[in-house]
Amino acid sequence: MKGCPVASLVKRTYHHGDLRNALVSEALKLLEEQGAAEFTLRDLASRVGVSHAAPYSHFEDKTALLAAVAVEGFHRLSAYLEQAVQENSDPTEQFVQMGEAYVRFGTEHPALYNLIFANKELPEQRDKFPELTEAGSAAFGMLTGMLGRMQQSGFLREGNLDGFGFAVWALVHGLVSLITTGHVECAGDCADAEIGTTEEAVRASLLGMLHGLKNPATA
Amino acid sequence: MKGCPVASLVKRTYHHGDLRNALVSEALKLLEEQGAAEFTLRDLASRVGVSHAAPYSHFEDKTALLAAVAVEGFHRLSAYLEQAVQENSDPTEQFVQMGEAYVRFGTEHPALYNLIFANKELPEQRDKFPELTEAGSAAFGMLTGMLGRMQQSGFLREGNLDGFGFAVWALVHGLVSLITTGHVECAGDCADAEIGTTEEAVRASLLGMLHGLKNPATA
DNA sequence: CAGCTGAACTTACCGCTGTCAAGATTAGGA
DNA sequence: TCCTAATCTTGACAGCGGTAAGTTCAGCTG
Numbered sequence: 001m002k003g004c005p006v007a008s009l010v011k012r013t014y015h016h017g018d019l020r021n022a023l024v025s026e027a028l029k030l031l032e033e034q035g036a037a038e039f040t041l042r043d044l045a046s047r048v049g050v051s052h053a054a055p056y057s058h059f060e061d062k063t064a065l066l067a068a069v070a071v072e073g074f075h076r077l078s079a080y081l082e083q084a085v086q087e088n089s090d091p092t093e094q095f096v097q098m099g100e101a102y103v104r105f106g107t108e109h110p111a112l113y114n115l116i117f118a119n120k121e122l123p124e125q126r127d128k129f130p131e132l133t134e135a136g137s138a139a140f141g142m143l144t145g146m147l148g149r150m151q152q153s154g155f156l157r158e159g160n161l162d163g164f165g166f167a168v169w170a171l172v173h174g175l176v177s178l179i180t181t182g183h184v185e186c187a188g189d190c191a192d193a194e195i196g197t198t199e200e201a202v203r204a205s206l207l208g209m210l211h212g213l214k215n216p217a218t219a
Numbered sequence: 220m221k222g223c224p225v226a227s228l229v230k231r232t233y234h235h236g237d238l239r240n241a242l243v244s245e246a247l248k249l250l251e252e253q254g255a256a257e258f259t260l261r262d263l264a265s266r267v268g269v270s271h272a273a274p275y276s277h278f279e280d281k282t283a284l285l286a287a288v289a290v291e292g293f294h295r296l297s298a299y300l301e302q303a304v305q306e307n308s309d310p311t312e313q314f315v316q317m318g319e320a321y322v323r324f325g326t327e328h329p330a331l332y333n334l335i336f337a338n339k340e341l342p343e344q345r346d347k348f349p350e351l352t353e354a355g356s357a358a359f360g361m362l363t364g365m366l367g368r369m370q371q372s373g374f375l376r377e378g379n380l381d382g383f384g385f386a387v388w389a390l391v392h393g394l395v396s397l398i399t400t401g402h403v404e405c406a407g408d409c410a411d412a413e414i415g416t417t418e419e420a421v422r423a424s425l426l427g428m429l430h431g432l433k434n435p436a437t438a
Numbered sequence: 439c440a441g442c443t444g445a446a447c448t449t450a451c452c453g454c455t456g457t458c459a460a461g462a463t464t465a466g467g468a
Numbered sequence: 469t470c471c472t473a474a475t476c477t478t479g480a481c482a483g484c485g486g487t488a489a490g491t492t493c494a495g496c497t498g
Contacts, residue, residue, distance in 0.1 A: 014463050015475055035339060041456065051477050053457080058475090062456065118337050120254060123401035136402075160423075166403060167424035171386070174393025182342035183355075184385060204379075205386035212431030233492050234446055260485065270448050272486080277446090281485065 020058040022048050027069045031111040036119075039111070041065070063121050067129040070122060073112045074135035080105040081142045091155045092210065098146060099172050099206040100199075106176030113176060143169060147213075157215040164213055171209050175202055239277040241267050246288045250330040255338070258330070260284070282340050286348040289341060292331045293354035299324040300361045310374045311429065317365060318391050318425040319418075325395030332395060362388060366432075376434040383432055390428050394421055 016022065026048050030039060041062050042052040059065040084101035088094040106113040116122075116136075126133050144165040150156045156164070178184045179198060235241065245267050249258060260281050261271040278284040303320035307313040325332040335341075335355075345352050363384040369375045375383070397403045398417060 014477090015465070019475080037339070040454090042454085052455095053478080054476055056457075117396070117400060117402065120256070120400050126401075163420055163423050164427075166397075166420050167390070167427050170393030170397055170424060171390045171428070172393070173396060174389030174391070177336070177392060177396055178385075178389055181336060181339050182345075183336065201382055201385050204382050205389060208383075208386050208431035209390070209428055210431065212427035212429065233448090234494070238446080259483085261483080269446095271484095272449080273447055275486075 016048075016050060016054075019048065019050060019054065023055055023058065023065060024068050024072060027065065028072060028112065031069070031115065032109065034111065036111045036115045039066075039115075063125065064128075066115060066119065067122055067125075067132050069112075070116045070119075071129075071131050071135045073109075073116045074132070074139050076109070076112075077102070077105050077116075078135075078139045078142060081139065085142065085146060091150050091153065092207075094146060095150065095210050096203060096206050098143070099168070100202060102172040103175050103179070103202050106172075107179055110180040114180065117173065118177070140165065140169065154215055155218060156213050159213075167213075168209060171205060175205060235267075235269060235273075238267065238269060238273060242274055242277065242284060243287050243291060246284065247291060247331065250288070250334065251328065253330065255330045255334045258285075258334075282344065283347075285334060285338070286341055286344075286351050288331075289335045289338075290348075290350050290354045292328075292335045293351070293358050295328070295331075296321070296324050296335075297354075297358045297361060300358065304361065304365060310369050310372065311426075313365060314369065314429050315422060315425045317362070318387070319421060321391040322394050322398070322421050325391075326398055329399040332399065336392065337396075359384065359388065373434055374437060375432050378432075386432075387428060390424060394424060 023044060027039070027044055030044060030047070041055060045052045045054055048054075055065060059068070080101045081098055084097040085094060088097050122129070122132060144161055147156060147164050147168070148161055151158070151161065151164075184198065184201070242263060246258070246263055249263060249266070260274060264271045264274055267273075274284060278287070299320045300317055303316040304313060307316050341348070341351060363380055366375065366383050366387070367380055370377070370380065370383075403417065403420070
């Protein structure tokens with residue numbers, strides 16, 4: 001009968017008081033420990049100390065809860081990207097650092113990342129979760145924003161900015177996906193494929209794409 | 220009592236005769252109709268006309284069956300790539316066509332593609348399914364093989380070939396993933412993001428990466 | 439041709455999941 | 469003080485993957 005709700009000194013009451021937030025934050029913890037596929041509503045509820053049907057007072061179904069979790073996930077991703085932007089001034093380094101920050105987020109929080117991007121249900125019901133779309137656009141906007149500044153300074157060549165963003169996004173997303181699903185069989189102790197460390201491969205990939213987007217005049 | 224096993228004229232018998240192959244091929248059909256998440260062993264068994272436990276005579280568990288399906292999926296992916304190689308001689312066009320073929324395979328067979336790449340269980344149990352690793356390496360080998368020829372002819376710059384392959388693979392994989400999960404909200408009727416058609420965006424992304432890998436001397 | 443054996447298949451069951459309906463509890467306004 | 473509405477519990481349901489025990493039958497042995 002331990003496992004208190006708000007603070008650890010508050011007695012367990014029939015009404016939780018802040019169950020909605022408790023569910024989301026506990027779900028985030030849960031996704032740090034196990035994969036998104038093993039994520040269970042009943043397990044989540046029991047961890048928070050409520051019955052298995054209690055979440056339905058705050059969320060229409062499992063997908064709605066996951067959408068709320070994904071919103072927080074997007075915010076955390078944006079924080080990773082924001083940090084990379086502010087810590088660098090050199091355009092090349094800013095580009096690479098932002099890409100590496102994206103990949104770092106994905107590899108450090110694979111289940112959360114997977115929930116956000118590999119979940120087909122969420123984009124399908126985009127109308128139902130406007131906050132999710134908003135948070136996602138904000139993260140994507142940080143990418144295109146940086147590319148726009150690089151383009152305006154003449155560092156990148158002319159061209160459709162959203163197209164550039166799409167290409168870069170696809171690259172970093174693919175990197176995260178291949179790494180977290182284990183399809184790249186080297187993470188330091190490389191066997192047959194001599195890619196080197198994963199970090200090196202990621203950096204090389206980013207530099208390759210950046211070089212393709214550069215302004216030929218400054219090359 | 221219809222739904223015959225081998226040929227449609229053969230009477231249903233207690234012993235199916237070729238259940239293993241029937242399960243795999245029916246699973247492939249099923250994955251054309253619905254997502255990998257909705258894929259159910261019981262549904263598959265009933266479609267083939269056997270009881271829900273019959274598949275366990277031929278496969279250890281659901282994952283083992285999916286592994287067999289994934290092997291066939293890799294073969295089909297390789298066929299897409301092979302065609303692109305043979306139909307083009309110009310290096311740039313060969314590169315782009317191969318990338319487009321990859322993306323076409325992913326978008327035309329999203330559930331099958333998702334099963335192969337977004338499934339964490341399969342790579343984890345790679346030792347149990349050597350055929351799967353082999354089929355996957357064959358597909359990746361077609362990519363690095365093409366890059367190797369381009370490098371040898373001086374069209375690509377020097378550098379780790381597996382690293383190049385990893386970067387290109389990540390890009391096309393990311394493109395497929397973003398498109399099939401619906402995160403790129405334009406497929407002809409683009410609203411806010413002015414990327415143009417998906418085909419154009421894919422081509423532009425591939426050209427960007429290719430340009431980054433090119434030999435500066437031939438640029 | 440009769441009998442046997444082992445693989446293939448069915449039936450019945452288990453624990454687990456997401457979801458729903460009905461009842462219990464309680465915070466907070468009338 | 470009482471009443472209402474939101475919150476939470478209990479108990480149920482169908483469907484899932486997986487297991488165990490029983491049934492059927494193809495094909496080999498004598």
